[in-house]
Amino acid sequence: MTDRLVIYLIKPSKYDDEGYVVRFWKGVLPSNTLSVLHGLTQDVIDRRVFGNLKIDVVTFDETAEKLPIRKIVRWSQQPHTKLLVCLVGVQTNQFPRALDLAKQFRARAIDVMIGGFHTSGTISMLGMEEPDIQELFRESITVVSGEVEGKWDEILSDCLKGRLKPVYHYAQDLQNLVDIHEAPLPLTSPKTMKHFAKPAFGTADTSRGCPFACSFCTIINVQGRKMRERSPERIAELLRRNYHAHGTSFYFFTDDNFARKKLWRETFEAIIGLREEGIKISFMMQVDLARKPKDFVKLAGQAGCTQVFIGMESVNPQNLKAEGKGQNHVEEYQKIIKEWHDAGIVVHTGYIIGLPFDTREQVPQDIRYLMDVIQPDQSSFFMLTPLPGSHDHREMKKRGEWMDPDFNKRDSFHATV
Structure with missing residues (x-):
């Protein structure tokens, strides 16, 4: 029986040109996506959606702090504890790093989800047959496309039941996306803000x-x-x-x-x-x-x-x-x-x-x-830069034009076409 759900919300960094993870002594601006998902999770806790289940939320911004992978793995081995790793706000240049992290956690049977503009944009414009999306499916990494306001309860419930779906696609109809007028407010972790130059x-x-x-x-x-x-x-x-x-x-x-x-x-x-x-x-x-x-x-x-x-x-x-x-x-x-x-x-x-x-x-x-x-x-x-999710990228792909296959370079500071 699961008594505790531990959710790690991680904003991954990227690799530099030599293959090292980019990490700064201090960050500049915190990730809004981390705060949004933290706020949604706190709302689940406040509404007691899962009764007396204890839910812990831990946030990390890898651009400003080292990710304690071993510690996260140890948490997954605690009795009666369910662990969920969410790689959030993943942009195209961060996707290779996010994929590597996801594979490390999946190798230890930890549930992992990836969301953000790369997965959302790719699925929106090109569908789910793209090689990078298919690789996620092969690795049993859950893919999130779109925004999860109003859907987070469903995803967490599936996680607790051990039934996470391969994909949660919430951006099929761009004319009728989720209403955020009264959505739960973002919540920024003081622990994470300690790693930023201007708290x-x-x-x-x-x-x-x-x-x-x-x-x-x-x-x-x-x-x-x-x-x-x-x-x-x-x-x-x-x-x-x-x-x-x-x-x-x-x-x-x-x-x-x-x-x-x-x-x-x-x-x-x-x-x-x-x-x-x-x-x-x-x-x-x-x-x-x-x-x-x-x-x-x-x-x-x-x-x-x-x-x-x-x-x-x-x-x-x-x-x-x-x-x-x-x-x-x-x-x-x-x-x-x-x-x-x-x-x-x-x-x-x-x-x-x-x-x-x-x-x-x-x-x-x-x-x-x-x-x-x-x-x-x-x-x-x-x-x-032709980013997956843009009209330019889709049309270039249709025409068979060359684009640098190294997603690390899709940061608008490298020549990719």
Whole structure:
């Protein structure tokens, strides 16, 4: 008889070019996925879904702390104890490491699940016959595709019965994904935060999805193009709780596009209300370059926004058209950035190198134009990378075009095509 369920939520790292696991002395921002799943598990505990069963939750972010594999294995050998290892938020460049970890645990008969954008995006766009998904099935590693709000009870129940399914596919219909309006709130482990440079820094998702159709993007094929949002009241509750419990005062809101929230005004007003309580939260968010309601930027500043990340991608209109980014209009870039600057908000742009109309001669000219004319405060440059789950990847695969088979390199910092 099982008296105890121990759940290890692990955010795997990746391998560097020499094959070593990437791990830093201190992390920068905690994984929101870890916090979301921790919160869902705590909700199961609070509702006593499994009666008097004792449930322990342990979180690890392998980018900032060494994973105690032997200790985890010893836990699995405790009498009357069921162990479940969940490798969460796995991106494509982290998949090889996640697979290796999963195999180690499965070799010791420990139940293992893998979820995140790699498995979800692959299944969404290519199906379950892909070699990497099939390898998971062969190793009896459970695959999760999509989000598990409203489904976590079912998965844990199957685990306790010893009947985990090969796959849980919750993203079949991208138009009708799970409603997160009143979903359980994320919960960040103080133990994990000890491994981060700024314990007062946090992450949170206030919404999911993006209405646009950029061909390089995986978000829209996993979280959908229909915006889904946490209620402003619940967001305020989360920020208030974390402020009093952990002193969390700065957030990176992980929403792919905060500007397309239907409840953006109510969310800003809820955060402004916190400031009036003496809870002074500041945050960074991701937004697009399309037109916004006239008071969006003003309210963002009043709510405590100090920086925005904008997916500019290119200053070449031909590139933007080729990648389905019709919402970006180069002639409006200066005006939009000035509006953010006028509100005292720093602008950090993302820029992609390797788009269809980039050439050795054109790229330096475009970057000079970005620096001298557009003038964002910061820019981060990324190589165009065909990620499983994107339209670009699927079409390249259909055409039989070469892509580097080493998933470790699919991090936008290596040439892969």
